[in-house]
Amino acid sequence: xxxxxxxxxxxxxxxxxxxxxxxxxxxxxxxxxxxxxxxxxxxxxxxxxxxxxxxxxxxxxxxxxxxxxxxxxxxxxxxxxxxxxxxxxxxxxxxxxxxxxxxxxxxxxxxxxxxxxxxxxxxxxxxxxxxxxxxxxxxxxxxxxxxxxxxxxxxxxxxxxxxxxxxxxxxxxxxxxxxxxxxxxxxxxxxxxxxxxxxxxxxxxxxxxxxxxxxxxxxxxxxxxxxxxxxxxxxxxxxxxxxxxxxxxxxxxxxxxxxxxxxxxxxxxxxxxxxxxxxxxxxxxxxxxxxxxxxxxxxxxxxxxxxxxxxxxxxxxxxxxxxxxxxxxxxxxxxxxxxxxxxxxxxxxxxxxxxxxxxxxxxxxxxxxxxxxxxxxxxxxxxxxxxxxxxxxxxxxxxxxxxxxxxxxxxxxxxxxxxxxxxxxxxxxxxxxxxxxxxxxxxxxxxxxxxxxxxxxxxxxxxxxxxxxxxxxxxxxxxxxxxxxxxxxxxx
Amino acid sequence: xxxxxxxxxxxxxxxxxxxxxxxxxxxxxxxxxxxxxxxxxxxxxxxxxxxxxxxxxxxxxxxxxxxxxxxxxxxxxxxxxxxxxxxxxxxxxxxxxxxxxxxxxxxxxxxxxxxxxxxxxxxxxxxxxxxxxxxxxxxxxxxxxxxxxxxxxxxxxxxxxxxxxxxxxxxxxxxxxxxxxxxxxxxxxxxxxxxxxxxxxxxxxxxxxxxxxxxxxxxxxxxxxxxxxxxxxxxxxxxxxxxxxxxxxxxxxxxxxxxxxxxxxxxxxxxxxxxxxxxxxxxxxxxxxxxxxxxxxxxxxxxxxxxxxxxxxxxxxxxxxxxxxxxxxxxxxxxxxxxxxxxxxxxxxxxxxxxxxxxxxxxxxxxxxxxxxxxxxxxxxxxxxxxxxxxxxxxxxxxxxxxxxxxxxxxxxxxxxxxxxxxxxxxxxxxxxxxxxxxxxxxxxxxxxxxxxxxxxxxxxxxxxxxxxxxxxxxxxxxxxxxxxxxxxxxx
Numbered sequence: 001x002x003x004x005x006x007x008x009x010x011x012x013x014x015x016x017x018x019x020x021x022x023x024x025x026x027x028x029x030x031x032x033x034x035x036x037x038x039x040x041x042x043x044x045x046x047x048x049x050x051x052x053x054x055x056x057x058x059x060x061x062x063x064x065x066x067x068x069x070x071x072x073x074x075x076x077x078x079x080x081x082x083x084x085x086x087x088x089x090x091x092x093x094x095x096x097x098x099x100x101x102x103x104x105x106x107x108x109x110x111x112x113x114x115x116x117x118x119x120x121x122x123x124x125x126x127x128x129x130x131x132x133x134x135x136x137x138x139x140x141x142x143x144x145x146x147x148x149x150x151x152x153x154x155x156x157x158x159x160x161x162x163x164x165x166x167x168x169x170x171x172x173x174x175x176x177x178x179x180x181x182x183x184x185x186x187x188x189x190x191x192x193x194x195x196x197x198x199x200x201x202x203x204x205x206x207x208x209x210x211x212x213x214x215x216x217x218x219x220x221x222x223x224x225x226x227x228x229x230x231x232x233x234x235x236x237x238x239x240x241x242x243x244x245x246x247x248x249x250x251x252x253x254x255x256x257x258x259x260x261x262x263x264x265x266x267x268x269x270x271x272x273x274x275x276x277x278x279x280x281x282x283x284x285x286x287x288x289x290x291x292x293x294x295x296x297x298x299x300x301x302x303x304x305x306x307x308x309x310x311x312x313x314x315x316x317x318x319x320x321x322x323x324x325x326x327x328x329x330x331x332x333x334x335x336x337x338x339x340x341x342x343x344x345x346x347x348x349x350x351x352x353x354x355x356x357x358x359x360x361x362x363x364x365x366x367x368x369x370x371x372x373x374x375x376x377x378x379x380x381x382x383x384x385x386x387x388x389x390x391x392x393x394x395x396x397x398x399x400x401x402x403x404x405x406x407x408x409x410x411x412x413x414x415x416x417x418x419x420x421x422x423x424x425x426x427x428x429x430x431x432x433x434x435x436x437x438x439x440x441x442x443x444x445x446x447x448x449x450x451x452x453x454x455x456x457x458x459x460x461x462x463x464x465x466x467x468x469x470x471x472x473x474x475x476x477x478x479x480x481x482x483x484x485x486x487x488x489x490x491x492x
Numbered sequence: 493x494x495x496x497x498x499x500x501x502x503x504x505x506x507x508x509x510x511x512x513x514x515x516x517x518x519x520x521x522x523x524x525x526x527x528x529x530x531x532x533x534x535x536x537x538x539x540x541x542x543x544x545x546x547x548x549x550x551x552x553x554x555x556x557x558x559x560x561x562x563x564x565x566x567x568x569x570x571x572x573x574x575x576x577x578x579x580x581x582x583x584x585x586x587x588x589x590x591x592x593x594x595x596x597x598x599x600x601x602x603x604x605x606x607x608x609x610x611x612x613x614x615x616x617x618x619x620x621x622x623x624x625x626x627x628x629x630x631x632x633x634x635x636x637x638x639x640x641x642x643x644x645x646x647x648x649x650x651x652x653x654x655x656x657x658x659x660x661x662x663x664x665x666x667x668x669x670x671x672x673x674x675x676x677x678x679x680x681x682x683x684x685x686x687x688x689x690x691x692x693x694x695x696x697x698x699x700x701x702x703x704x705x706x707x708x709x710x711x712x713x714x715x716x717x718x719x720x721x722x723x724x725x726x727x728x729x730x731x732x733x734x735x736x737x738x739x740x741x742x743x744x745x746x747x748x749x750x751x752x753x754x755x756x757x758x759x760x761x762x763x764x765x766x767x768x769x770x771x772x773x774x775x776x777x778x779x780x781x782x783x784x785x786x787x788x789x790x791x792x793x794x795x796x797x798x799x800x801x802x803x804x805x806x807x808x809x810x811x812x813x814x815x816x817x818x819x820x821x822x823x824x825x826x827x828x829x830x831x832x833x834x835x836x837x838x839x840x841x842x843x844x845x846x847x848x849x850x851x852x853x854x855x856x857x858x859x860x861x862x863x864x865x866x867x868x869x870x871x872x873x874x875x876x877x878x879x880x881x882x883x884x885x886x887x888x889x890x891x892x893x894x895x896x897x898x899x900x901x902x903x904x905x906x907x908x909x910x911x912x913x914x915x916x917x918x919x920x921x922x923x924x925x926x927x928x929x930x931x932x933x934x935x936x937x938x939x940x941x942x943x944x945x946x947x948x949x950x951x952x953x954x955x956x957x958x959x960x961x962x963x964x965x966x967x968x969x970x971x972x973x974x975x976x977x978x979x980x981x982x983x984x
Contacts, residue, residue, distance in 0.1 A: 237797035240960035244931030247819035254820035258753035305729035306882035327739035328746035336822040340843035351832035390798035439736030468732035
């Protein structure tokens with residue numbers, strides 16, 4: 001019964017004018033880039049509050065210039081949320097579009113051009129002028145957050161312009177919620193949602209973050225993983241020692257850390273930490289079915305990334321993402337290469353990130369890793385050891401964890417989920433449905449505080465170097481994103 | 493018979509006037525520091541040829557100002573050797589004093605004061621003025637190479653001044669050989685010795701490098717370890733990947749490297765690389781005896797360094813130094829701490845240093861480690877992998893080794909060795925005799941090319957942070973070094 005009603009609603013709904021949107025976009029490409037580039041050139045690390053506020057101001061102006069009733073949602077000393085509303089008289093539904101304007105840290109020496117200078121490059125990698133070059137959809141804009149996650153903000157604004165120009169009316173109430181500390185762990189998102197709950201009622205959160213499927217087809221995702229991070233420091237001698245005079249007498253913390261990390265997986269990506277997979281919620285039948293239907297990209301990806309084998313005995317990527325993970329995201333001890341010195345290092349540090357799926361709890365997962373470190377004979381503390389502790393314990397690990405958050409998964413069988421799927425399938429018959437995205441977005445807050453379903457609407461290219469040096473946005477993805485988001489903005 | 497002759501020679505030799513030297517030094521302390529500080533303030537990394545030549549010029553001027561016939565020994569594009577001679581009519585012996593004026597790399601952000609600004613600090617760590625403060629032997633001068641190895645150059649110059657002032661005559665011919673690329677591996681030392689062989693005839697090389705024993709007593713050493721270094725890079729995906737979207741699917745090179753390094757030792761400093769200890773020459777009876785007589789410092793050192801246990805089941809430090817070692821001197825993969833990003837790194841690097849004892853060959857030792865890496869399933873190459881190699885091998889390690897050099901050990905039973913021991917024992921009854929120093933100095937070249945015995949004459953404090961940040965020289969060691977070196981400069 002419900003299924004029939006839903007199909008009928010789908011058939012009755014008018015399709016938006018895709019060709020019209022594309023034509024409009026073609027004549028406005030340069031204008032879009034001219035608005036986008038200055039946004040990309042404002043440094044956007046969440047802890048850099050002065051610049052973060054400049055970003056927020058720019059995004060706010062983008063909204064107000066389009067007549068959207070907008071404001072900054074504020075908590076003292078925290079990157080503000082940029083919030084906007086388009087009320088639609090007679091609307092039966094409210095759609096909330098989420099994106100974030102802050103970005104990951106950068107290591108400028110690894111970048112070809114400075115991270116906060118937006119540079120347009122042709123497919124051959126040559127820099128071209130955004131003002132004068134003939135634009136090609138295979139060109140890319142390079143800058144921190146070009147993809148993650150300023151791109152959807154720009155695409156939404158261009159969609160509003162296209163709708164106005166083409167006379168496409170809103171049928172639902174629209175809200176925008178642009179966060180400013182997602183890459184710093186969304187530490188205050190819960191507080192924002194609690195404080196501004198009165199503004200945030202809605203029928204669905206459309207989470208505009210993350211990349212489309214690796215086959216470049218438009219995608220929707222129905223879950224994201226949670227995440228927590230751990231920094232593990234192990235200690236050798238109190239100060240670096242000359243490796244000739246003390247090597248293989250003084251315990252080497254880089255070797256201790258290597259041996260400790262080596263116990264954490266089987267070398268094939270299977271985590272050996274006790275109970276690591278125990279509380280994972282099994283997939284539903286619908287999720288299994290969707291997973292099987294996701295186009296295979298593993299072989300192409302392996303070729304692109306120069307990999308012969310992948311973890312878990314070459315299990316499919318989409319399957320691996322339905323499990324919690326333990327990843328070494330960084331290692332450091334003394335110096336290497338030109339900075340190498342002949343020393344026994346005083347300490348060695350590993351940064352780990354744990355991704356969580358439905359059923360896992362971020363604090364519990366971090367505790368499992370700490371228990372594992374204890375099992376390896378380490379005395380685990382949260383700060384550098386005192387002299388007293390050094391006298392007592394030969395193996396000491398400082399383990400600090402940043403507050404993390406849990407995964408969420410929206411049922412693909414919910415009416416709103418089915419309707420969003422159907423709306424986009426009319427535009428894109430090759431739409432890819434992903435039960436769970438590998439990346440993390442702090443959607444659990446919306447689920448917990450607002451009990452509103454969430455659906456992911458990614459638009460950027462998968463090969464965008466997200467979180468790394470030379471992050472970029474493929475113009476074709478920005479152009480397609482405008483079509484995708486216009487389609488959703490025009491939903492009833 | 494030989495023993496009786498040697499004792500007789502010892503008794504006949506006049507002792508130098510220790511009290512006189514100390515009195516002279518007390519009235520010249522500030523003057524010595526005023527000459528030393530500008531030398532410490534010239535950056536002295538061997539690859540920085542412009543500054544290296546400024547160092548060489550300064551040292552040359554120190555010699556010529558004292559009437560020593562001096563010159564720069566040159567090989568094109570290489571830090572010069574500063575060479576000087578004091579011929580003594582009727583001398584039966586030539587003593588050659590070795591030191592080096594170049595220093596280890598620096599990481600300025602780890603230093604309390606800039607590495608090439610000489611700062612004097614009192615025992616409480618407060619900066620004091622070298623021009624006006626009341627000097628205290630427990631004060632220290634902080635700068636790169638304050639100890640390693642500009643200190644002996646300054647002490648030798650002060651010794652020459654003291655001898656002149658006190659009327660202590662040279663009895664032997666004296667030569668000075670101050671190298672400029674020791675910390676860069678003495679890559680051209682062999683060439684220098686071959687090119688300038690005609691200048692370098694002598695009866696003994698007195699190697700003024702390395703620290704005195706940890707009990708602060710004056711020391712001699714009769715061997716040094718050789719060294720070679722290996723940089724090991726293992727590869728994950730061609731580019732850093734988002735750890736949410738690809739973690740525990742894409743092989744993690746930081747985990748691969750940790751697992752590889754973990755196979756190299758037993759976690760207690762015993763190296764598990766096949767054949768690692770096989771070609772080590774056993775100690776002689778005299779060396780074993782000397783080793784047992786070396787004052788124990790392990791417990792005090794452990795307390796100072798915050799260590800409960802040391803490698804090899806708490807075996808004595810001096811014993812550990814008679815074995816070859818494998819030390820991780822640095823680890824790096826992506827970023828940690830504030831620079832951590834949620835990525836699967838593209839590669840991970842470990843810098844290793846291998847110390848060698850008598851019998852080991854540096855190329856052979858490096859080959860053993862490479863063979864071990866191959867045994868762990870790695871395809872070992874000397875440059876980054878090509879796409880073709882990536883397609884073929886799932887585990888690839890780039891292993892690059894800097895040219896190293898072998899260990900040397902001088903017999904403590906040689907007549908010249910006995911005479912040097914006896915000469916210093918008259919000044920210092922508590923003289924420590926170390927069969928083998930842990931550190932490396934490229935003495936093998938002198939042994940191989942000149943067949944001249946070598947004896948180590950260290951003067952600096954063991955706790956000088958050699959090779960690390962905040963390198964320093966304890967003034968008491970500089971003052972004692974002047975006595976030590978005057979004693980030897982006055983030897984027959």
